[in-house]
Amino acid sequence: MSNELIKPQTLKGFRDYLPEAMLAREHLMEIARRIYRSYGFSPIDTPALEYAEILLGKGGDESDKQLFRFTDQGDRDVAMRFDLTIPFARFAAQNIGALGTPFKRYHIGTVWRAEKPQKGRYREFMQCDFDSIGTEANASDIETLMVIYDLMEALGFSAFTIRVNHRQLLNGLLDKLGLLEKSTGVLRALDKLPKIGRRMVIDEMTQSVGISAESAEQVLNFAGLSGTPDQILDEVEKLIAGNERGMEGVAKLRELFSVCRQSGLNEQRLALDVSIARGLDYYTGTIYETFLTELPGIGSVCSGGRYDNLAGLFTKEKLPGVGASLGLDRLLAAMEELGLVQNTGIGGQVMIAMFDETRLGDYMRLSRQLRRSGISTEVYPLARKVQKQLQYANRKRFRAAVIAGSQEFERGVWTVKDLESGTQTEVTDAELPAFLHRILSH
Amino acid sequence: MSNELIKPQTLKGFRDYLPEAMLAREHLMEIARRIYRSYGFSPIDTPALEYAEILLGKGGDESDKQLFRFTDQGDRDVAMRFDLTIPFARFAAQNIGALGTPFKRYHIGTVWRAEKPQKGRYREFMQCDFDSIGTEANASDIETLMVIYDLMEALGFSAFTIRVNHRQLLNGLLDKLGLLEKSTGVLRALDKLPKIGRRMVIDEMTQSVGISAESAEQVLNFAGLSGTPDQILDEVEKLIAGNERGMEGVAKLRELFSVCRQSGLNEQRLALDVSIARGLDYYTGTIYETFLTELPGIGSVCSGGRYDNLAGLFTKEKLPGVGASLGLDRLLAAMEELGLVQNTGIGGQVMIAMFDETRLGDYMRLSRQLRRSGISTEVYPLARKVQKQLQYANRKRFRAAVIAGSQEFERGVWTVKDLESGTQTEVTDAELPAFLHRILSH
Incomplete structure (x- = not known):
């Protein structure tokens, strides 16, 4: 090799x-x-x-x-x-x-x-x-x-705003104008409105799609309707009156906004935007877009x-x-x-530092006790210098480190270092989970 | 097309x-x-x-x-x-x-x-x-x-049992027997023990791998050691005494079982199995397998x-x-x-049946109230026959259905059907989340 x-x-x-x-x-x-x-x-x-x-x-x-x-x-x-x-x-x-x-x-x-x-x-x-x-x-x-x-x-x-439209609305208008068969071209031109502006969209509709300037104006006026959903739907109704499929779309949108209101959705976050023309080849009814x-x-x-x-x-x-x-x-x-x-960090919440490798059983037992109380806990695997271990804890953004050497084991306590504030506190075995939960909840 | x-x-x-x-x-x-x-x-x-x-x-x-x-x-x-x-x-x-x-x-x-x-x-x-x-x-x-x-x-x-082994144990024995360079062949033969039995493994070791019958016997006696981890490790120590790498493996396994004991793991679920010979070309130290x-x-x-x-x-x-x-x-x-x-079913926990499509706002409002209280809830989308709706609820294994027609709306109550017991209860709007939580906790 x-x-x-x-x-x-x-x-x-x-x-x-x-x-x-x-x-x-x-x-x-x-x-x-x-x-x-x-x-x-x-x-x-x-x-x-x-x-x-x-x-x-x-x-x-x-x-x-x-x-x-x-x-x-x-x-x-x-x-x-x-x-x-x-x-x-x-x-x-x-x-x-x-x-x-x-x-x-x-x-x-x-x-x-x-x-x-x-x-x-x-x-x-x-x-x-x-x-x-x-x-x-x-x-x-x-x-x-x-x-x-x-x-x-x-x-x-x-x-955020969820913008809603219904394909049958504009289709209703096009139907009334006798332009239903040109709807794909009209919608495609309309989709460019935010990018190329009204003037060029009208040019495209009249020149490439082949509808009259008057019709193009009507489509753009329609797409420019603004106000509350009810206001817009009132205007749409006037424009497409008599067109059954269009009126069906209006009724569905009225129900949608009314049910959302009743269900406690914040109306400020919903909008009717009759200019949305995306998903032309796919969507046939409601259309949704969500903006931040x-x-x-x-x-x-x-x-x-x-x-x-x-x-x-x-x-x-x-x-x-x-x-x-x-x-x-x-x-x-x-x-x-x-x-x-x-x-919340890329590791656990609490690191148990390793001071004395012969005490691995104690460190591991403690780690299991903390995990059982819902705290994700990692035992540093070898007795390196404490500075090295704390560097590791900081890199993984642990919230606290539990430290115990021979002194602590003799006195039956753990030293907890809050890695944000830097403060150190001695805590007994029994108090440790509750003490750590308090640090973690800050 | x-x-x-x-x-x-x-x-x-x-x-x-x-x-x-x-x-x-x-x-x-x-x-x-x-x-x-x-x-x-x-x-x-x-x-x-x-x-x-x-x-x-x-x-x-x-x-x-x-x-x-x-x-x-x-x-x-x-x-x-x-x-x-x-x-x-x-x-x-x-x-x-x-x-x-x-x-x-x-x-x-x-x-x-x-x-x-x-x-x-x-x-x-x-x-x-x-x-x-x-x-x-x-x-x-x-x-x-x-x-x-x-x-x-x-x-x-x-x-379940987690079976543990350490590659250095058998390697230690092979080293002592002067067979370290044949270890891949020996391990490969040993791996077949459960399938082909002792006799044929010895044949393979002597004929294909080319070790003596005496060595093959020793390897198989080693692999057959049984008892508690400490008993097995005592025996292994005798067999490989003086082999440094092997003794290192023994020490590591002693620590492993001791720390697990101290940490409160159920010892019945852990075993030392010195016959595990898998992952030959890959693992170099501890080896784990888990059996149900x-x-x-x-x-x-x-x-x-x-x-x-x-x-x-x-x-x-x-x-x-x-x-x-x-x-x-x-x-x-x-x-x-x-x-x-x-x-727990492939849908939500509670289905709200649809009796009156003009009441969609009420059904949807209720569904949001239940979801907020932590109950996954689905509103059946159209006013089909109740039997059809309950069939759907059963297929998706909903736990309860909430039913309301004009009667219920008049009296300001909901009828809750427990889909396991079949019992029906009338519950007010305010009581509904707690009532459903009680059903779901059964």
Whole structure:
């Protein structure tokens, strides 16, 4: 064997998670799981590898999806999943008979995309989706919004807005204007409004999409409606009066905002934004986006909506649904920026310093006693200089160190060093757990 | 687009996790995380894809490792990780300078092997490892055993044995017999003892390995030592007296069992088994295996040990360590068989039935009130027949249903149906959370 070392490196676009980043990620996922479960969503998982045919769908443009795709040992054309939606569609087509509807699932999983890596964009990242399928009930749409609301609160965000829209509103207007068949082009142009401005959107609508200047004006006036949800819906009603599908959307949104009010959600955190035009090729009813007031530039941290049919590629059973996806990386970046990441250290809470290796049994017995009382505790493994041991404790951000040498053992006490204040106190065995709990609660 | 459906199917050797299986898996991982953290281990993650060169190591035999290996879009030779040990070695070589030692990490992650699928063997599965690196202290070995012990207890197992051995014991004997250079062959033969019996092991040692019949007898007598750890160690001492490395191993095991006794571990659950010869090419000190008394056939559910140098392929820095790996799939199978899987249902705890869709605001308000009091609650999304709704509640194993139609709303009460006993009780709004908590605690 040669003595040459293999260079330790990760692939371009991939990264290691060190303890600090990983603890923040685990914290976020724990909260997401708790909220999802509190609403009766249950977890599923699907394989990282699927038949490429399944992930590509029909007429799938591979370059769009930037698959990691290869031929396996059994000569199968396989690929790594690039999102959790298509695997869920495949999963539902196979299992919905046994599971029954409505079916509510969450799925937290890694996905891979062979995209060009950029700042903050990786080839491997996690998604965190939840969906209710098999029902068209507006109750499920409202519940979806409530899950997002509770998630944001549980993560510690106080200033956020969930913007809601309903695809049938603008479609109602376009229908009235006789432009329903041009809706994709119109919506695509409208989606650029924040970036390119009113003037250029009108140009695109008239020149590329081919609608009249008058119609374009009407669409932009519609998209510019502002006020409380009820005020906007009153205006929308006037504009689309007589259009049944549009009025149905209005009624659903009225119910949504009314139920949220009754249920005690803070109305300041909800908004009706009739200009949202994203998810054009996918969402067919409610649409949600979530923005952080303090970090608007970060974009939506949780988006979703209603769709007509989840698994049409795989089954004839029609599966309507509604759901949303948490942007884990964006949320983590935001939580860090806003100081919401729990900073409890990357180790335990209490370190027991090692002075006398022949006393290992005493140190270990104490560590077990503290763990039983709910304190995560680490025994430093060897009798190095106390300065070295305290450096280690500080690096891992332990909150306190318990110290005992021959003097302490003789007198039957422990010395507790508060690693924030630096104060030292002698405490007896029996008092120790309560004493440490007091330090930890500060 | 053609109307032909794509057949929904998973790849051979891969599987979906449905809610019930996934909840059990999440439960197990939550407990593992809690125990690891209580000892000051912190989480890391590494990419699913690595340079193939890194995973194969030097002179790596690809067929041994059965990699999913391919060439990516950037013409790199890449592969999916087949364990968490080699990625940890690569990770440590890159990051240990910044992290410092001792470094204690856990890693719960998916790995992939292109093996022939068999019953209970998949091409995708999870591993759950923890390790302390950068120290040779026996305290870390003892801590590793304690983590395994606490994990088994926390998972609900009461009858288990952690079998301990130390590589230096048998090596000490072989050294005394002048057979140290044949140790790999001897250990490999010894490893077959439970399967092929004493006679054939001796044959293999004398014929294939090439040691004398007398030496083979001595090795087998050594491996057959039984009794309490202290009794066995007394016998071992006699056999290897004068061999320094061997006596060092004896001293370390004496300390291990003594510290465990002092720390209050149940000695019935610990055993010294000098016949364990697994991990030949890897472990150099302590070796651990964990067996379930009620399910011996399932094999070891948690194995590990000490190694001299984790990352020699990637760095000149010597990183000794000790750790173990939880066999998630085996544990889940065992927990299911022994009835230890939490059977709290795959949905929430309480379902609010929907009688009157115009009352959605009331139902939703109540659901939020219950969730705030810690009860996971689901509102059935539409006013179907009550029988249908209760079927759904039973399928998801809700514990209670809250029912309210016009009568109840008029009188300001809720009807609570205990879905186990079938009894119905009328409860006021204010009393409801406490009443439901009482049902849930039964």
